[in-house]
Amino acid sequence: MMEIPLKDLPLYNRDYDGDYPQVAREFKDAIAAVDAVLFVTPEYNRSIPGALKNAIDWASRPYGKNSFARKPSAVIGTSPGKIGTAIGQQHLRSILGFCNSPQMNAVEAYIQFEPGLITDDGEVTNDTPRNVEPSRCASQHGDPAGVIVPHPGFFLPWSDTNA
Ligand SMILES: Cc1cc2nc3c(=O)[nH]c(=O)nc-3n(C[C@H](O)[C@H](O)[C@H](O)COP(=O)(O)O)c2cc1C
Numbered sequence: 001m002m003e004i005p006l007k008d009l010p011l012y013n014r015d016y017d018g019d020y021p022q023v024a025r026e027f028k029d030a031i032a033a034v035d036a037v038l039f040v041t042p043e044y045n046r047s048i049p050g051a052l053k054n055a056i057d058w059a060s061r062p063y064g065k066n067s068f069a070r071k072p073s074a075v076i077g078t079s080p081g082k083i084g085t086a087i088g089q090q091h092l093r094s095i096l097g098f099c100n101s102p103q104m105n106a107v108e109a110y111i112q113f114e115p116g117l118i119t120d121d122g123e124v125t126n127d128t129p130r131n132v133e134p135s136r137c138a139s140q141h142g143d144p145a146g147v148i149v150p151h152p153g154f155f156l157p158w159s160d161t162n163a
Contacts, residue, residue, distance in 0.1 A: 005027075037101075042077060042078065042150065043085040047091045069099065076089075077089050
């Protein structure tokens with residue numbers, strides 16, 4: 001499991017398609033190097049953060065070189081809101097569908113983050129989310145998996161009631 005950084009990507013512009021900057025080449029290379037991608041996202045205005053959409057736009061281009069085509073993916077997320085990124089995750093699933101990424105439909109994880117939910121040792125203090133090894137997600141498609149986390153510091157527990 002490795003994290004694929006996106007914070008240094010400039011705003012995507014189609015003018016780059018003829019000559020991608022190094023940081024965007026490295027981003028696409030990192031996705032190409034993994035068997036699957038686990039997205040761990042917060043929710044911004046009932047969608048995904050612009051930084052994450054920008055990163056996906058970079059990966060999806062130039063035309064004909066879409067990094068997510070047939071690249072398995074999974075989505076989980078957490079935010080302080082009551083619905084724990086549910087709408088943001090659905091938007092992300094829609095985008096990944098268009099990008100032709102086969103998605104893991106279950107397990108789902110909509111985690112409302114509250115102070116103290118996770119201890120410094122990674123222990124979950126609430127009965128609702130069960131702390132499952134994130135590699136379980138990747139294992140459905142084979143390791144290693146890349147992890148795209150638009151907001152550093154997010155954690156990776158999820159509930160598996162539909163597993
Ligand atoms: C611009 C913006 C929009 C947000 N919109 C939502 C939202 O629609 N739903 C939600 O649950 N949380 C929303 N949040 C809260 C973020 O999900 C939250 O900031 C994120 O989980 C990171 O937590 P932190 O700000 O405590 O680091 C929003 C935050 C920002 C900055």
